[in-house]
Amino acid sequence: MPVFSDDSSSDWEDPDCVPRPVVTLGAVGREMDSRKERDFHQHRKGQFLLWMRGVLTCEVDGGFWLVPPGSAIWVPGGTQHRMDGAGTVDCYVVYVDPAVGDALPRECCTLSTTPLLRELVIRSAALPMRYEEGGMASRVMTLLLDEMALAQPGQVHLPLTTDKRLRKLVEWIMARPSDPGNIESWAQRMGISARTLSRLVSRETGMSFGRWRRQLHILLALQWMARGATVQHVAEGLGYENASNFVVMFRKILGETPGRYLKSNA
Known part of the structure; x- marks a missing residue:
């Protein structure tokens, strides 16, 4: 996820390595350190980034996206990308294992969000990273995946070369x-x-x-x-x-x- 100036918690775990199909992290009122995100990198899992305050830009090979407040961007797993932003932000990042992301877009794109989708993302961020499988937490994540799959592509995209x-x-x-x-x-x-x-x-x-x-x-x-x-x-x-x-x-x-x-x- 985007790197913040105080990302130093000892109990933090790399979401790519967490053995759950969907993991959500939230950062509210945090200072984004854009200097650490300017190099291209990739994640094994796909990332659905919901931006609630502040502005995020994302670049992949061949495209440049701007994510205004209230919107989201989907970056499929294995996609080389870099992000840039600054200042105080409120954001949430949903990590999706490729094994359960078949219904999501194959390429990077911005996505429109609904109140229900935003609330599901926020609710899922309150769950432990290693939530108990088979119970309510799993049902929340399943519904979240369904709503993400219904999100419509946005138009805030500049083709690059x-x-x-x-x-x-x-x-x-x-x-x-x-x-x-x-x-x-x-x-x-x-x-x-x-x-x-x-x-x-x-x-x-x-x-x-x-x-x-x-x-x-x-x-x-x-x-x-x-x-x-x-x-x-x-x-x-x-x-x-x-x-x-x-x-x-x-x-x-x-x-x-x-x-x-x-x-x-x-």
Whole structure:
């Protein structure tokens, strides 16, 4: 799970080694030490991370996800990934043995959550890691698995690539998200033609340049709003002429206004 600044308890046990099909750990009001999670690593068991406060980012080969408060991410066992976050967080991590995770997604993805799913995760975190099998605890975990399998994939995902040119472009856009440059100006900075950049983005991400850039803006917007930024400030930070234009873009991508989206995921 993500590493926290005070993870030094002597009774802590590696969930990968606990002989239970499902194990949940919780961390409420804890300081996340992102420096310890920046290297790629993997776990034998799959991880379902429910983020209740703070913002988490997760990168796997070919993809970048942002997990806003109230949402979750699924990382299948054996998947090389790295996580990043900072500050005080409330989160829960459900470890799922591959032997019982057949109904869960085969690839990394964000997942929407329901009140029932969130409460089951919180309840399961109160159980001992080596809970007694065959009783109520096992039934809670079985129901939790069923609810996790019903969770719908989210859309807060930015396809990434190993292409060094696109990696550099991501760094440029994130450093100056309000830059109004179009595909022609970005291509010029990269020393290639706009047509080449368009084909490169399409081939590597499956998106048009415009859609891919808007998706990156969505990730940044959710990150800023989760930290308390207003819609007006986010719109200005992303270079929109006014908040209304930003709201239109947000609703086009996620199907809801920023306010409704944050409320539904609270």
